[in-house]
Amino acid sequence: MAGIHLKDVRHSYLAKPTRDEDFALKKVNMEWEDGGAYALLGSSGCGKTTMLNLISGLLNPSEGQILFDGADMTNASTEARNIAQVFQFPVVYDTMTVRQNLEFPLRNRGVPASEIQQRVSNIADMLDLTERLDTRAAGLTADGKQKISLGRGLVRSDVNAILFDEPLTVIDPHLKWQLRSKLKELHEQFGATMIYVTHDQTEALTFADQVVVMHDGMVVQTGTPVELFEKPLHTFVGNFIGSPGMNVLSGTQQDDRVVFGGEVIDSGSWKAHLPESGEFEIGIRPEFVTFSEQGIPARIETVHDIGRLRIVTVTANEQPVKMVLAEGVPLPSDSVHISFKPEKTGLFVDGWLRQQGASA
Amino acid sequence: MSTKTQNNHAWWLVLPVVLLVAFNAVIPLMTVVNYSVQETFGDNVFFFEGVRWFQDILASERFHDALGRQFLFTAIILAIEIPLGVIIALCMPRKGVWVSVCLVLMSLPLLIPWNVVGAMWNIFALPDIGLLGKTLNALGFDYNYTREPMDAWFTVIAMDVWHWTSLVALLAYAGLTSIPDAYFQAARIDGASAWSVFRYIQLPKMKRVLTIAILLRFMDSFMIYTEPFVLTGGGPGNTTTFLSIDLVKMALGQFDLGPAAAMSIIYFLIILLVSWVFYTVTMRNED
Numbered sequence: 001m002a003g004i005h006l007k008d009v010r011h012s013y014l015a016k017p018t019r020d021e022d023f024a025l026k027k028v029n030m031e032w033e034d035g036g037a038y039a040l041l042g043s044s045g046c047g048k049t050t051m052l053n054l055i056s057g058l059l060n061p062s063e064g065q066i067l068f069d070g071a072d073m074t075n076a077s078t079e080a081r082n083i084a085q086v087f088q089f090p091v092v093y094d095t096m097t098v099r100q101n102l103e104f105p106l107r108n109r110g111v112p113a114s115e116i117q118q119r120v121s122n123i124a125d126m127l128d129l130t131e132r133l134d135t136r137a138a139g140l141t142a143d144g145k146q147k148i149s150l151g152r153g154l155v156r157s158d159v160n161a162i163l164f165d166e167p168l169t170v171i172d173p174h175l176k177w178q179l180r181s182k183l184k185e186l187h188e189q190f191g192a193t194m195i196y197v198t199h200d201q202t203e204a205l206t207f208a209d210q211v212v213v214m215h216d217g218m219v220v221q222t223g224t225p226v227e228l229f230e231k232p233l234h235t236f237v238g239n240f241i242g243s244p245g246m247n248v249l250s251g252t253q254q255d256d257r258v259v260f261g262g263e264v265i266d267s268g269s270w271k272a273h274l275p276e277s278g279e280f281e282i283g284i285r286p287e288f289v290t291f292s293e294q295g296i297p298a299r300i301e302t303v304h305d306i307g308r309l310r311i312v313t314v315t316a317n318e319q320p321v322k323m324v325l326a327e328g329v330p331l332p333s334d335s336v337h338i339s340f341k342p343e344k345t346g347l348f349v350d351g352w353l354r355q356q357g358a359s360a
Numbered sequence: 361m362s363t364k365t366q367n368n369h370a371w372w373l374v375l376p377v378v379l380l381v382a383f384n385a386v387i388p389l390m391t392v393v394n395y396s397v398q399e400t401f402g403d404n405v406f407f408f409e410g411v412r413w414f415q416d417i418l419a420s421e422r423f424h425d426a427l428g429r430q431f432l433f434t435a436i437i438l439a440i441e442i443p444l445g446v447i448i449a450l451c452m453p454r455k456g457v458w459v460s461v462c463l464v465l466m467s468l469p470l471l472i473p474w475n476v477v478g479a480m481w482n483i484f485a486l487p488d489i490g491l492l493g494k495t496l497n498a499l500g501f502d503y504n505y506t507r508e509p510m511d512a513w514f515t516v517i518a519m520d521v522w523h524w525t526s527l528v529a530l531l532a533y534a535g536l537t538s539i540p541d542a543y544f545q546a547a548r549i550d551g552a553s554a555w556s557v558f559r560y561i562q563l564p565k566m567k568r569v570l571t572i573a574i575l576l577r578f579m580d581s582f583m584i585y586t587e588p589f590v591l592t593g594g595g596p597g598n599t600t601t602f603l604s605i606d607l608v609k610m611a612l613g614q615f616d617l618g619p620a621a622a623m624s625i626i627y628f629l630i631i632l633l634v635s636w637v638f639y640t641v642t643m644r645n646e647d
Contacts, residue, residue, distance in 0.1 A: 058545050078548040091546040093560045104560075108551035152550060 003034040009064030039204035042214035084153035090145035161193035261296035261317035273354035288341035289323035295339035395621035413622035445528025478590025509599035535569035
């Protein structure tokens with residue numbers, strides 16, 4: 001087991017990258033603590049898989065260093081790094097039985113036979129594969145094959161880290177819950193560092209203690225689920241986490257103040273952070289927008305009832321604003337005004353949070 | 361009650377296919393069957409002979425010898441071409457400009473007409489003027505393919521390997537390049553050795569193309585005619601007289617149409633049987 005440190009790592013799939021866009025992974029500094037359960041969250045193509053392959057050694061970074069407990073592993077082989085990785089789509093050795101598949105990574109490392117047998121039967125039990133241990137792996141369904149892939153990763157109990165690259169994509173929904181809780185169980189049992197890549201926020205939030213959000217080749221935020229919700233450092237995090245995502249609105253600057261729909265959002269504390277171009281955005285989560293007696297004049301457009309909550313879309317300052325209302329809260333009928341909870345309102349410049357909690 | 365109209369006129373739509381199959385396969389084959397049970401002395405006069413020609417052929421030592429040589433030849437070239445083709449495919453680059461260069465170079469022998477291949481090797485291997493023959497003799501080997509049976513076999517086999525290994529290599533290469541990267545990544549994570557990667561990933565994934573390659577090479581080599589005919593003419597003696605060379609000698613050289621027809625049918629059934637057994641056995645575990 002080891003803590004993994006990515007130091008100024010950049011990676012490009014091109015031979016001679018020149019521009020910033022050539023990099024699949026742009027300048028990443030990231031500390032994965034020993035024994036942590038991490039979720040790596042982000043949309044497709046944001047560099048999640050690249051990050052995993054760099055950690056496991058399937059790729060060598062174009063620039064930067066990778067340290068395991070301080071030891072330089074930047075150019076070490078996959079073998080030397082001792083990392084397990086489970087891929088998105090099942091990989092099984094067709095000609096082997098399920099048992100031989102599970103034994104394979106242990107045999108390759110010369111683990112004694114008695115230990116192999118014990119570990120394989122443990123893992124097979126956990127994954128409900130015991131009855132099929134002696135059938136040919138090629139005959140299993142996609143579900144079953146992915147369980148074998150998972151099993152080949154989990155059977156190695158002495159690994160530095162286990163990386164999961166969207167491992168449950170091909171698995172049935174009811175099995176997903178089951179397997180995810182088993183992974184969590186295993187994590188508590190063995191304490192290996194686990195990094196779980198997904199683009200499903202529910203999956204990320206239920207699995208991990210720490211969620212790492214990636215966007216466009218960068219790590220934009222690392223934090224607990226609550227931190228990501230309450231203080232998104234980037235509009236992407238605001239949008240990606242939470243349903244519906246954060247409102248990103250354009251306001252105007254009047255002298256020292258920031259104004260939205262005729263109402264002062266900030267009376268001066270943001271001024272130092274406003275760029276010269278005057279281009280900035282105001283971020284506010286739908287949960288922190290409320291109807292009020294006075295405030296920003298608005299017009300109700302649509303109301304969606306989603307069970308215990310209602311999502312109301314209003315138009316204010318000619319922009320759509322989403323708000324979340326609890327069941328039973330009456331909707332105002334005629335003159336509608338909304339207001340933003342000041343300490344939850346953020347100033348974003350170029351997508352990044354500059355200042356939160358405007359003084360009222 | 362069913363309101364479906366019964367109309368059998370649609371059968372006419374099958375007619376073109378029936379005609380095509382009839383003229384291209386059934387009728388020629390039936391002609392051979394027809395000859396195989398009759399005797400002729402020319403003038404288009406035929407006498408019915410029953411299964412006599414079949415009995416004669418099956419009991420004939422000449423047929424046994426040709427069949428034995430045929431199986432030996434096919435076994436040797438398969439044993440060389442299949443592993444060699446796989447090795448070449450494994451060594452070929454996966455991407456870049458060299459891929460096209462390799463593919464073109466590999467395809468060249470396949471594009472040369474068979475009689476030209478025979479003629480090329482005939483000259484190439486001549487002990488007095490041919491590059492191969494002269495070099496071998498200069499190196500101290502007593503090499504003369506027109507006189508020594510072993511030398512003739514060596515030359516015929518070398519020629520076939522040169523001509524056809526590319527086909528196996530190209531098929532194997534196609535099989536190799538279709539394996540998703542994830543398999544190789546997983547193998548690295550699992551700590552598999554290069555041999556394990558070959559044994560448990562590449563070879564199983566190549567199984568289908570290799571089956572096709574073996575079948576094609578079996579059928580082609582079992583029917584080989586043009587190249588050895590041009591190269592050695594079946595000699596020295598009868599030592600490189602394979603089944604088809606023997607068949608042509610019998611049918612056109614001796615004008616024994618009846619026995620030749622019977623031999624053709626036996627020949628055809630042997631190829632069919634071996635191919636079927638091989639395919640069934642290799643594919644029995646496939647889903």
